[in-house]
Amino acid sequence: xxxxxxxxxxxxxxxxxxxxxxxxxxxxxxxxxxxxxxxxxxxxxxxxxxxxxxxxxxxxxxxxxxxxxxxxxxxxxxxxxxxxxxxxxxxxxxxxxxxxxxxxxxxxxxxxxxxxxxxxxxxxxxxxxxxxxxxxxxxxxxxxxxxxxxxxxxxxxxxxxxxxxxxxxxxxxxxxxxxx
Numbered sequence: 001x002x003x004x005x006x007x008x009x010x011x012x013x014x015x016x017x018x019x020x021x022x023x024x025x026x027x028x029x030x031x032x033x034x035x036x037x038x039x040x041x042x043x044x045x046x047x048x049x050x051x052x053x054x055x056x057x058x059x060x061x062x063x064x065x066x067x068x069x070x071x072x073x074x075x076x077x078x079x080x081x082x083x084x085x086x087x088x089x090x091x092x093x094x095x096x097x098x099x100x101x102x103x104x105x106x107x108x109x110x111x112x113x114x115x116x117x118x119x120x121x122x123x124x125x126x127x128x129x130x131x132x133x134x135x136x137x138x139x140x141x142x143x144x145x146x147x148x149x150x151x152x153x154x155x156x157x158x159x160x161x162x163x164x165x166x167x168x169x170x171x172x173x174x175x176x177x178x179x180x
Contacts, residue, residue, distance in 0.1 A: 024040075025039075026051050028061050028093060029056060030062045030101060031063070031097030031098040037091065039163070039166055040123065045047040053073050053075050054079055055077075057075050057107055058075065059075055081115065088173040089120055089121035089122065092098070092123065092128035093127050095107070095127070095128075099131055112135045116148060119149070121173055121174075123150040123165055124147075125139075130142075133146070133155070136148060138153050141155050142161055146171070
């Protein structure tokens with residue numbers, strides 16, 4: 001006998017599948033909004049992607065939870081340590097302090113521009129939308145979330161903008177196999 005509402009249960013993450021579809025770069029510095037990472041990482045992991053924290057920080061980067069608590073994440077790579085072609089996409093979480101730190105780092109700014117030039121999917125949330133718009137050379141772009149896809153920039157606002165952008169971001173990723 002089937003359980004009621006069992007079809008509404010989210011798909012389980014198969015740990016053996018993580019990374020088989022490729023890696024997603026999460027560009028972050030201290031003060032980023034951790035829920036932006038965790039919400040998209042869950043959907044990405046269900047699709048077989050693995051998130052990698054790319055940061056100018058050397059070993060740990062701290063994010064903020066919805067309640068303002070500090071959460072530490074292990075840094076996987078520094079900007080420029082891995083080529084853009086080795087990633088399926090880029091996630092830019094929100095957080096004004098972290099964006100200021102990223103914009104001060106030349107390698108982080110270059111990484112964003114390389115992703116834009118490559119046409120790979122980029123998801124920017126909250127105040128990261130303006131950073132993505134500026135790096136893309138687009139003016140008048142506002143919203144709660146934005147996607148850059150193949151040179152075009154799409155922004156939206158509203159209650160579900162972040163969740164919608166995150167889901168669309170994961171759907172538009174192209175699987176990438178890591179070069180040996």
